[in-house]
Amino acid sequence: MKKILSILILTLACIVGGHAQELSVQSFMLAETDLTANTPGTMVHDQNGNVCALIKVETTQKGFTFDVGVLGVMSVVEKPAEIWVYVPFGVRKITIQHPQLGMLRDYQIPCAIEKGRTYIMKIVTGTVKTVVEYAQTKQFLYVTLDPADAILEINGKIKATEGGAYQELMPFGKYTYKAYCQNYHDLAGIVEISDPDKKHELNIKLKPAFGHLSVLGTAQSDLDGAAVYVDEKYVGRVPVRNMLLNSGTHSIRVIKEMYEAYNATFTITDEENKQLTPRLVADFADVTLVTADGAEIYINDELKGRTSWKGKLASGSYMFESRKEGHMPYKMSYDITRADQGKNIQIQAPTPIYGSLVISTTPGKAKVSINGKPVGETPMFVSRQIIGTHIVDVVLDGYKKQTKTVTVSEGQEANLSFALEKLAGTISSTTDQKQHNFKVNRTITTQEATINTGEYIDAQLLSGKVTRWSIGSAYAEFIESPSSGVIRAKKAGSVSILGYINNLPKLFELTIVESPVNNSVNQAVPNKAPANTKPAPVVEVPADDEEPIPFQLVEVKPSFMGGDANQFSKWVNQRLVYPEIARENGVQGRVVIKFTVGKDGSVYNVKVQRGVDPALDKEAVRVVSMSPKWKPGTQRDRPVPVTYTFPVIFSLN
Numbered sequence: 282m283k284k285i286l287s288i289l290i291l292t293l294a295c296i297v298g299g300h301a302q303e304l305s306v307q308s309f310m311l312a313e314t315d316l317t318a319n320t321p322g323t324m325v326h327d328q329n330g331n332v333c334a335l336i337k338v339e340t341t342q343k344g345f346t347f348d349v350g351v352l353g354v355m356s357v358v359e360k361p362a363e364i365w366v367y368v369p370f371g372v373r374k375i376t377i378q379h380p381q382l383g384m385l386r387d388y389q390i391p392c393a394i395e396k397g398r399t400y401i402m403k404i405v406t407g408t409v410k411t412v413v414e415y416a417q418t419k420q421f422l423y424v425t426l427d428p429a430d431a432i433l434e435i436n437g438k439i440k441a442t443e444g445g446a447y448q449e450l451m452p453f454g455k456y457t458y459k460a461y462c463q464n465y466h467d468l469a470g471i472v473e474i475s476d477p478d479k480k481h482e483l484n485i486k487l488k489p490a491f492g493h494l495s496v497l498g499t500a501q502s503d504l505d506g507a508a509v510y511v512d513e514k515y516v517g518r519v520p521v522r523n524m525l526l527n528s529g530t531h532s533i534r535v536i537k538e539m540y541e542a543y544n545a546t547f548t549i550t551d552e553e554n555k556q557l558t559p560r561l562v563a564d565f566a567d568v569t570l571v572t573a574d575g576a577e578i579y580i581n582d583e584l585k586g587r588t589s590w591k592g593k594l595a596s597g598s599y600m601f602e603s604r605k606e607g608h609m610p611y612k613m614s615y616d617i618t619r620a621d622q623g624k625n626i627q628i629q630a631p632t633p634i635y636g637s638l639v640i641s642t643t644p645g646k647a648k649v650s651i652n653g654k655p656v657g658e659t660p661m662f663v664s665r666q667i668i669g670t671h672i673v674d675v676v677l678d679g680y681k682k683q684t685k686t687v688t689v690s691e692g693q694e695a696n697l698s699f700a701l702e703k704l705a706g707t708i709s710s711t712t713d714q715k716q717h718n719f720k721v722n723r724t725i726t727t728q729e730a731t732i733n734t735g736e737y738i739d740a741q742l743l744s745g746k747v748t749r750w751s752i753g754s755a756y757a758e759f760i761e762s763p764s765s766g767v768i769r770a771k772k773a774g775s776v777s778i779l780g781y782i783n784n785l786p787k788l789f790e791l792t793i794v795e796s797p798v799n800n801s802v803n804q805a806v807p808n809k810a811p812a813n814t815k816p817a818p819v820v821e822v823p824a825d826d827e828e829p830i831p832f833q834l835v836e837v838k839p840s841f842m843g844g845d846a847n848q849f850s851k852w853v854n855q856r857l858v859y860p861e862i863a864r865e866n867g868v869q870g871r872v873v874i875k876f877t878v879g880k881d882g883s884v885y886n887v888k889v890q891r892g893v894d895p896a897l898d899k900e901a902v903r904v905v906s907m908s909p910k911w912k913p914g915t916q917r918d919r920p921v922p923v924t925y926t927f928p929v930i931f932s933l934n
Contacts (some may be wrong), residue, residue: 296550304377304385307403311392314336315399318367324397325356327369332397334372339403348376370396373478382406393421393450408644420474420481423448424458427486429478431462458483464527490528493555496521503561507537508862515865523554533557538895539565541593564596566621570613572603573630577886579604583902584887585718594621606879607669608741636689638663642672642699647677659699666695672878675699686919775878835914839878839923841910846927849908851931854905864933868894872929873902882910882922890926894905 317323318335326334330422333355334664336898338345341362347354347370368375372394384403387427394400405450426433429445435458440447458569465487474481494511497520498504504519512531516524519535526549532835535543540561549555569591570578574663575632576720578590579602585592594617604610607632615626647655660813661677680701687697863869877886887906892898905927914923 282522287620304379304383305405306385307405309400309402312399312401315401317365317577318399319397325367327355328353329369331370333367334394334396335399336364336366336368337399339401340364340406340430342379342382342406344379344381348378350374360566368394370394371480377404379406393419394836395450397486405775418448418477419452420477420479422451422456422472422474422481422483423480424483424485426460426849427484428462428465431460431465431485431487433485434459439726450827458485460485460487462487464525466488466490475514481682489552491525492528492549492551494521494524494531494547494549495556496524496533497556497558499558502536502539502558503537503563504559505560505910507535507540510534510536518866519718528553528760532802533559535559537561539563539593542849551650564619565593566596566617566619567591567593568617568621569622569625569626571625572628573605576603576605576608576631578602578628583899584906591798601626601628602632603628604885606885607667608633627835633665634668634691635665636668636691638666638671638687638689639694639698640675640694641697642675642701643703644680645679646679647701648698650676667879671699675880677701679703693910698853715890831849835923837915838909839925840884841911846925853904853927854909857929857931859931859933860900863894863896863931867933868897869931869933870897872897872931873904874901874927876905876925876927878911878913879931880913880922882913884908884911893931897931900931905929922924 315337317337318325320333323335325335327333338347339362343359343439345364347357347366349368352369352372354366354368356365358367358404359556366375372390374387374389376387392400407910409636416859424433424440424442424447425443426442426447430440431442431445433440433442433447435456437451437457440449446717453475454517455471455473457469459467461467466489468485468487472481495574498507498508501560507519509516509519509521511524511533513525513534528551531545532544541564543559543561545559547555547557569589570585571589572578579589579600580590580594581600582602594619598614598616600612601615602610602612611631611849613620613628613630638651640659640661640663645659647659649659649661651666653672653674666689668689668691670686672684672686674682674684676682683699683701685697685699687695688697760812838845841852871891872889872893873891875886875888875890876884878884884905887902889898889902913920915921
């Protein structure tokens with residue numbers, strides 16, 4: 282509770298004669314400890330809802346009336362020895378009237394009347410000779426601020442404001458004031474308090490010291506999505522609208538991938554709405570990367586495609602790489618400039634890494650295919666076989682086809698052998714021995730011979746030459762040209778074969794019988810190479826250009842560090858680095874990565890199947906590509922490539 286200034290200056294002493302007024306004020310003061318005016322039950326409000334001040338008039342007389350001017354008296358309550366007069370705060374004068382005692386007109390209250398305060402007035406009646414008048418030495422200062430959050434200083438001291446308003450009862454005198462607020466010009470001055478009958482009002486309105494900036498794109502500017510920095514601080518992506526800035530000079534930087542950075546300065550004046558549309562200069566080239574068929578193309582360790590890739594590359598230094606299983610990768614550095622627009626860039630093919638492979642069968646002369654490609658007959662030695670796991674097929678007529686896998690290591694010799702299993706059934710051949718002895722599998726000289734169903738009959742005469750053969754039967758068929766005489770049995774039955782010797786026809790009889798091989802009278806000698814047979818030729822198998830199709834489901838899944846995909850997820854999460862640009866923009870989500878666990882356990886072909894944001898996508902590919910080797914999956918007890926679809930989750934929580 283504020284103290285009423287009680288410094289009363291004796292200004293006038295008048296000696297009044299016999300005609301002095303009968304009614305006078307002896308004293309008027311604030312009752313510091315009296316809470317009657319602000320206590321429920323004895324509290325009265327004025328027309329504006331404010332709590333009234335209470336003047337307790339000490340007198341035993343009745344019949345007084347009171348007048349405070351336009352503000353009006355709110356209530357008068359007569360008490361024993363007191364009259365309670367409720368008045369609005371700010372009352373400056375009061376007139377007291379009594380029908381017998383006379384009138385005291387416009388008594389000037391010596392202090393400011395505050396709301397909710399109690400004052401004591403002592404009046405006297407009768408003739409007095411001396412009246413003491415007191416002069417007021419304080420008045421209220423009312424201050425309003427715009428903006429409301431501005432800071433107010435009076436005589437260098439910060440004042441506590443409420444809703445942009447401040448009031449204080451202050452002694453007469455001159456005071457310095459200062460108001461200031463961020464983004465506004467300061468305002469300072471002097472206010473004088475001197476009039477006891479007038480409250481002092483100070484309305485302070487600060488002038489804005491700011492404007493607004495918008496950075497907008499057009500169809501020709503390529504600005505949309507570009508990152509904007511003002512005074513080296515990131516403020517968002519184009520379009521940026523109505524950004525508040527202090528008046529003055531500022532710097533701007535606009536960055537977008539594939540374009541040169543835009544740098545400039547600009548000036549904002551007070552209350553200006555400035556619009557900027559920077560022009561970005563393209564800094565990229567559309568290029569095509571080409572390498573060997575089937576080889577993977579990597580740019581800065583990121584898989585882009587196979588055999589060829591076409592796309593945009595920003596100016597700068599890159600590492601191009603071609604990779605292929607079983608090959609030494611080829612790497613080349615390259616500086617892209619705008620001058621490379623439309624250029625084809627050749628990446629050298631990866632270099633094959635070789636081992637050797639020996640393939641043998643019992644019996645020999647079986648046809649061999651490696652990874653589906655025919656390469657020769659057994660026995661054979663492949664001196665340069667690309668390293669890795671390969672599928673080897675062997676086929677020999679009359680025998681079941683066999684398939685095995687073999688792993689070839691760099692500089693090492695791998696051996697693969699097959700014991701072929703015969704098919705059931707026989708072919709019996711009869712002819713005129715005296716005139717035309719012919720042989721089956723180069724060894725038949727007897728009248729009758731047998732051969733396994735499915736085997737070839739190489740029907741050549743010991744003397745003379747068969748120029749062509751003719752056969753049309755459901756029991757046998759030619760499997761090579763009719764001139765070769767190579768036929769294959771289909772089913773049991775009697776077959777007549779017409780052969781032409783020096784253009785003269787000769788009929789040969791064959792009987793096909795479904796019976797065990799050992800039931801025949803004279804069996805063909807196994808396909809055995811003569812003692813003077815030359816060694817089998819060395820066969821070079823071409824590089825395996827076809828990547829085996831990975832499995833989606835396998836009997837035994839790949840495992841990571843002794844665990845499953847959950848173990849791999851933990852490994853990935855420990856190495857993820859949240860891209861700063863994505864964090865600033867509040868970007869998060871699930872990036873779905875597809876990759877292959879190879880037959881050797883290595884992770885390759887890492888691609889984004891469903892992306893979220895370029896920065897997040899790139900980080901997910903980077904970490905997954907770093908994976909150490911897995912234990913490969915197996916199908917039928919052999920390692921096979923297996924594809925995985927794996928989610929990488931980025932969360933800001």
